[in-house]
Amino acid sequence: MATIYEVSKLAGVSLATVSRVMNNNARVSEDTRKKVEKAMKDLGYRPNSIAQSLASNRTNSIGILVSELNGPFFGQMMAAIEQAFRKVNKHVVITTGHSEKDKEKDGIEFLISRNCDAIIAHVEALSDDYLIELNKGKTPIYLMSRHVQGLEEKCVSLDNELGGYLATKAALDKGHKDIAYITGPQFKADACNRLLGHKRALAEFNIPFDQHLLYIGDFKETGGSEGLEHFIDNKLSFSAVICANDEMASGAIKYAREHGYHLPNDLSIIGFDNISFASYLYPTLTTIDNPIYEMGKVAAQLILKDVYQQKADDLQRVFKPKLIERQSLKQR
Structure with missing residues (x-):
């Protein structure tokens, strides 16, 4: 079975370039991309996730921490995030924090230990100071439904x-x-x-x-x-x-x-x-x-832009709610 090293040698490019081609990175010229793809085809090479990770220092996995797995609110959020990443051949690892400080910490530490490239966290018990300190580490943390002063660029929230x-x-x-x-x-x-x-x-x-x-x-x-x-x-x-x-x-x-x-x-x-x-x-x-579904999409797009260097327009980080009037409200 062909290896990523053989592809690199046949195409005459570095391992990092082969990895960028496999990850659809925009920083690869079209000529180089075609050269690598031809080498992969000639060798019958099928990308291996472990090999990709070794070559690019990326696991192509994103951690998601939510309070609960049940209920439609978190279901919509996770569906939006997973769909956005699946389109670009990246996968999610999901765990829960149950709105308890120790469990939220455990959940984040678990996702970091899994070498996730980034984490999207819906956390409620952890302090702003803890989250600010956490973001100084090598694994970027993006916050859902939470606004933390000093981390505005990594927060997606509702007013x-x-x-x-x-x-x-x-x-x-x-x-x-x-x-x-x-x-x-x-x-x-x-x-x-x-x-x-x-x-x-x-x-x-x-x-x-x-x-x-x-x-x-x-x-x-x-x-x-x-x-x-x-x-x-x-x-x-x-x-x-x-x-x-x-x-x-x-x-x-x-x-x-x-x-x-x-x-x-x-x-x-x-x-x-x-x-x-x-x-x-x-x-x-x-x-x-x-609009939790739209907010989930934005969180995913922020990671694709910041972590995977994919192009993206300016992304809305603070969403405005609106009234949906139905039958349960009547004139007094």
Whole structure:
């Protein structure tokens, strides 16, 4: 079986040049590319990933660290990243951090130990200082749904404060004044920023924030159902419930319907993320679009540009959310 060294010798080029041809690197002239491809064909050479790695100091693998493997949010993100890399013959290695500091550290160290060329991380428990220090190492880390000052060029994020504002403003514009809010865990930056946006919208309409109408959920269906149960059991007055993500909104919808509420006549519910099932709930869910698929594509394109030197246009790093109005929000 022919080797990469034989291809190099027959083509009269270096091992690094052969590797660049195999990796579709743009820094190879067309004449050189044809010469290497002809040598590969004449020798019957089939590229071997280990040989490519040895010659180029690249493994053509990218690590992905996410909080969970289940759920449509991370599914969309991982699908976008994997598809972008598969098109250029690169592969992903996936692990989880479960939003816990030690597990997120373990996940990143595992991906580094696998010699990934770069890492895309959706981390929530690790500090900004830790991530800044981590990026001084040889393996570049790109952050999803996270903005860290000093790492702006490696962050792909959503303006969550604006999203929280838009959700609450939508309810206020429909005449709702007593608005309950189910937030996510407060160690998560996106949950905190969405809550800040909620408070900004209330202030804009001269409605004081009521701590009694706030429930800290878990970003899962249970958080939505338990939050709504809490408000009802405490006999609080409210005509709308805003949930900091769609999974909690689906839990709230299920609990409301099981307890005799006619939606949206008795209660309006708003979510956040616009994940795939939002338009299949009953009633269909008014929500805030979080373009996680597009954000995943951008994270992949940043790595292709920075790590693999592929050409790319200017890439958007901060995305703007928008309101998706459906049937679950009704005029008061």
